[in-house]
Amino acid sequence: xxxxxxxxxxxxxxxxxxxxxxxxxxxxxxxxxxxxxxxxxxxxxxxxxxxxxxxxxxxxxxxxxxxxxxxxxxxxxxxxxxxxxxxxxxxxxxxxxxxxxxxxxxxxxxxxxxxxxxxxxxxxxxxxxxxxxxxxxxxxxxxxxxxxxxxxxxxxxxxxxxxxxxxxxxxxxxxxxxxxxxxxxxxxxxxxxxxxxxxxxxxxxxxxxxxxxxxxxxxxxxxxxxxxxxxxxxxxxxxxxxxxxxxxxxxxxxxxxxxxxxxxxxxxxxxxxxxxxxxxxxxxxxxxxxxxxxxxxxxxxxxxxxxxxxxxxxxxxxxxxxxxxxxxxxxxxxxxxxxxxxxxxxxxxxxxxxxxxxxxxxxxxxxxxxxxxxxxxxxxxxxxxxxxxxxxxxxxxxxxxxxxxxxxxxxxxxxxxxxxxxxxxxxxxxxxxxxxxxxxxxxxxxxxxxxxxxxxxxxxxxxxxxxxxxx
Amino acid sequence: xxxxxxxxxxxxxxxxxxxxxxxxxxxxxxxxxxxxxxxxxxxxxxxxxxxxxxxxxxxxxxxxxxxxxxxxxxxxxxxxxxxxxxxxxxxxxxxxxxxxxxxxxxxxxxxxxxxxxxxxxxxxxxxxxxxxxxxxxxxxxxxxxxxxxxxxxxxxxxxxxxxxxxxxxxxxxxxxxxxxxxxxxxxxxxxxxxxxxxxxxxxxxxxxxxxxxxxxxxxxxx
Numbered sequence: 001x002x003x004x005x006x007x008x009x010x011x012x013x014x015x016x017x018x019x020x021x022x023x024x025x026x027x028x029x030x031x032x033x034x035x036x037x038x039x040x041x042x043x044x045x046x047x048x049x050x051x052x053x054x055x056x057x058x059x060x061x062x063x064x065x066x067x068x069x070x071x072x073x074x075x076x077x078x079x080x081x082x083x084x085x086x087x088x089x090x091x092x093x094x095x096x097x098x099x100x101x102x103x104x105x106x107x108x109x110x111x112x113x114x115x116x117x118x119x120x121x122x123x124x125x126x127x128x129x130x131x132x133x134x135x136x137x138x139x140x141x142x143x144x145x146x147x148x149x150x151x152x153x154x155x156x157x158x159x160x161x162x163x164x165x166x167x168x169x170x171x172x173x174x175x176x177x178x179x180x181x182x183x184x185x186x187x188x189x190x191x192x193x194x195x196x197x198x199x200x201x202x203x204x205x206x207x208x209x210x211x212x213x214x215x216x217x218x219x220x221x222x223x224x225x226x227x228x229x230x231x232x233x234x235x236x237x238x239x240x241x242x243x244x245x246x247x248x249x250x251x252x253x254x255x256x257x258x259x260x261x262x263x264x265x266x267x268x269x270x271x272x273x274x275x276x277x278x279x280x281x282x283x284x285x286x287x288x289x290x291x292x293x294x295x296x297x298x299x300x301x302x303x304x305x306x307x308x309x310x311x312x313x314x315x316x317x318x319x320x321x322x323x324x325x326x327x328x329x330x331x332x333x334x335x336x337x338x339x340x341x342x343x344x345x346x347x348x349x350x351x352x353x354x355x356x357x358x359x360x361x362x363x364x365x366x367x368x369x370x371x372x373x374x375x376x377x378x379x380x381x382x383x384x385x386x387x388x389x390x391x392x393x394x395x396x397x398x399x400x401x402x403x404x405x406x407x408x409x410x411x412x413x414x415x416x417x418x419x420x421x422x423x424x425x426x427x428x429x430x431x432x433x434x435x436x437x438x439x440x441x442x443x444x445x446x447x448x449x450x451x452x453x454x455x456x457x458x459x460x461x462x463x464x465x466x467x468x469x470x471x
Numbered sequence: 472x473x474x475x476x477x478x479x480x481x482x483x484x485x486x487x488x489x490x491x492x493x494x495x496x497x498x499x500x501x502x503x504x505x506x507x508x509x510x511x512x513x514x515x516x517x518x519x520x521x522x523x524x525x526x527x528x529x530x531x532x533x534x535x536x537x538x539x540x541x542x543x544x545x546x547x548x549x550x551x552x553x554x555x556x557x558x559x560x561x562x563x564x565x566x567x568x569x570x571x572x573x574x575x576x577x578x579x580x581x582x583x584x585x586x587x588x589x590x591x592x593x594x595x596x597x598x599x600x601x602x603x604x605x606x607x608x609x610x611x612x613x614x615x616x617x618x619x620x621x622x623x624x625x626x627x628x629x630x631x632x633x634x635x636x637x638x639x640x641x642x643x644x645x646x647x648x649x650x651x652x653x654x655x656x657x658x659x660x661x662x663x664x665x666x667x668x669x670x671x672x673x674x675x676x677x678x679x680x681x682x683x684x685x686x687x688x689x690x691x692x693x
Contacts, residue, residue: 277686280575287573288655307556322624323650326663354654361657424657 012184016177023169031162038158042151046130047112053083053144054134061136069136070096083146084117084129090139099143107133107141114148128152187216191223203231236297248286248293255282295351296430308435308458311349313386314341317379320356324364328375333367335360339379345386346458347435352388355431358424359390359450366394366448385437385453393447428452435459472587473515474498477507477533478522478549487520490576491583504528511537516544517587520579523550523561531564538565545586549574558653577687581639588638598633601680601693603672605633614676624649625668632681632691641688665689 007013061069073085077098085097092107094100103115110133116126131145190208197205206227207220262275321337328335360377367373373393380387429439432452436459442449474491478484479502488498499514501507504525511519511533519537523530534546548566550557558569568582598605602615610626612619621629627649632640642661646652665681673679682690 283573284575288657291655307559319650319652323652323656323660323664326667327658327660330663350653353652357652357654357656364658 007178007181007185010181010185013177013181016173016180020170020173020177023173024166027162027166027169031158031166035155035158035162038154039151042154043130046146046148046151047132050083050130050132050144050146054132054142057142057144058134058136061140061142066095066138066140069140069142073097083144084119084131086143088141088143090141092141095140097143099145102129102131102143106131107143109133110135115145117145184216191216191220198227203227203234239297248289251282251286251289255279255286258282292427296427298434308346308348310344311347311352312341313343313345313352313379313381313388314339316349316353316356317377317388320353320360321377323357324360328360328364328367331364331367332373333364334374335364335377336374337377339377341379343379343381343386345381345454345456347454351431351434352452352454355428355452356388356390358428359452362424362450363390363392363394363448367392381456382453384456386456388452388454389449391444391447391449393444396443396446396448397441399443425450472496472517472584474518474520474583475501475507475510475514475516476520477501477504477525477530478520479503479525480522487576487579491580494580502526504530504533508533508536511542511544512540518583519544519546520583521546521548521566523548523552531561531566534565547579547582547586549579575686577639577684578641578643581641581644581688584638585635585640585644588635598630598636600633600636600691601678603633603680603691605630612672614672619671621668621671625664625671628664628668629672629691632689636691639684639687639690644688 057069057072060072064071069087073087073096076082077085077096082098084099086099086102086107087095087097088107089095098120099117100120101118103113103117106113106115112130112132114128114130117129117131118126128148129145130148131143134142134144136142187208187210194205194207206224209217209220209224211217258275259279262272262279266272266275317339318337318341321335325335356377360375363375367375375393376391378387378389378391425439425441428450432439432454435454437452437454440451440453442451474496476484476488476491476498478487478500481502484500484502488500491498499510499516501510505527507519507521507525508528519534521530521533525533528536530548530550534548537544537546545567546565547568547570548561549570549572550561551572558571561569567586570579570582596607598607604613605626606612607630612621612626612629628645631645631649642659643655645661645664646656665683669679669681673681678693680691680693682692684690
């Protein structure tokens with residue numbers, strides 16, 4: 001498509017054309033109306049004036065006979081800018097007046113007629129006049145009329161003005177439409193260009209926003225917000241696949257090696273049984289890791305599909321406390337719950353419970369030490385946030401390691417000997433993010449205090465990209 | 472017990488069917504949703520095991536169709552989708568239990584047997600196993616002449632185990648039905664609860680009633 005063709009196809013240009021046609025029609029209508037009315041008005045003026053003259057002249061005739069009429073017509077004919085007069089006998093012989101000649105047969109009928117005429121004192125060129133023929137008693141015919149030149153001149157002026165205005169409307173309209181369309185086209189072309197780059201795989205590209213806050217800008221802002229979202233989702237996916245590749249391959253290799261080893265070295269049923277059992281255990285671990293990964297990925301890619309309800313943090317704290325109390329007890333750890341309910345907030349009960357359970361599980365794992373230890377699950381509302389915290393007296397995490405501890409699959413050097421896939425904290429962090437909150441690791445001096453801080457109103461909707469109507 | 476397994480993965484279906492037959496059940500196979508529906512309408516089964524994603528007609532729609540025709544055969548949904556919301560959707564569609572893939576056969580067997588048993592029979596108010604007695608109305612537990620004091624959760628745990636006396640109950644089933652949690656705690660917390668319960672109901676009474684079934688779960692049996 002040529003650049004010109006593209007221009008003609010733009011909505012802006014098409015709209016301009018439509019407007020142009022509408023305005024031209026309107027101007028033409030206005031012009032016709034004006035012209036016709038002018039004409040009518042002039043005709044009315046002429047007829048009124050002529051009627052008056054005829055009635056005056058016939059009075060003169062009635063009072064003074066043909067002589068007086070002749071005299072009056074003669075006098076009036078000589079005045080400058082006079083009307084047209086012609087008095088004839090019933091045979092049509094000219095008696096008086098300033099008209100030399102009128103159209104054929106005009107004098108034979110009474111009434112109004114438009115006719116070409118010639119004045120007595122003037123040269124050949126014929127003009128048009130609106131005349132009235134009147135039969136006087138005694139067979140005389142009286143013609144009185146007015147020249148139409150003035151009317152025609154006015155008419156011509158109006159028509160010329162009209163045509164000019166239509167021409168100007170069309171030229172200006174076309175030029176305006178062309179400019180508007182080109183401006184629109186340039187911006188749309190810019191957007192199309194960017195879209196192409198994005199489609200080619202560069203998700204970091206953004207549509208240009210000129211800052212005029214017009215409809216194109218609003219569209220660009222919204223599309224950019226959408227791109228932002230898509231990019232975040234894609235990043236999540238990429239990270240998941242990276243992690244899966246990196247962290248599932250190791251246990252899978254182990255699994256395979258063990259099976260291979262059993263096949264090569266096992267000699268008794270007992271050996272095979274043991275090898276198979278360890279294979280099943282290993283694959284169960286793999287499944288657990290995989291599920292945790294999926295959950296993290298889902299939490300990070302946004303929780304559009306996650307069901308959120310109004311739930312009670314105190315109830316969750318007590319539930320988890322009750323679930324883990326025997327385990328803690330067995331490990332020689334006192335597990336306490338300090339939560340006065342109800343502490344209502346919007347969230348997913350299942351996920352928050354799992355997150356808190358993970359924290360408690362971790363705390364119990366690391367609390368086991370020399371001294372009798374204590375773990376406290378605490379829950380409280382703090383302004384617009386609900387806090388679910390697990391405080392232990394274990395070795396804690398050094399300040400510089402805390403951020404790293406939340407990252408996926410990172411296990412701190414010190415805890416290498418403990419079992420667990422190291423997904424615990426990153427899963428908790430993912431659940432926190434899904435709820436629009438965060439996981440904070442604090443110093444419990446001594447020990448670690450893990451705080452799940454969640455907004456009571458649930459995750460906020462993405463703020464950018466909402467149009468003003470909704471806001 | 473007669474089962475219908477609707478599963479499009481041939482290998483998995485054959486394996487599960489063979490395993491069910493080994494423990495003495497009859498299992499029919501259907502490879503897609505339409506075939507499964509036809510069989511379920513045609514014959515009488517004790518339990519349906521239905522994969523959620525099937526060719527021709529998906530599992531949820533199959534169950535919906537059966538329920539619409541007033542066929543209330545208990546149905547267990549197998550699914551690769553294991554998230555909380557997916558489970559809720561499955562149960563809302565008329566499924567009676569939901570097991571995410573991959574699952575162990577012992578887990579599947581335990582759940583299917585519980586579903587089959589649940590069908591008939593009204594709920595008793597007093598459960599008895601050996602000389603152990605649990606009164607669901609007065610919340611009293613006695614063994615022989617001796618009254619046993621249980622925490623509320625221990626009571627619910629024992630109640631669930633005794634309701635399914637003689638059947639294997641897995642750890643996940645306990646977590647789901649006694650605690651109403653549907654996630655996998657990293658440590659086996661359930662084992663500790665069971666050993667506490669065991670110390671209360673079995674310790675010092677000679678014959679043990681609460682048994683650990685290796686690789687599967689627990690069972691209360693005289």
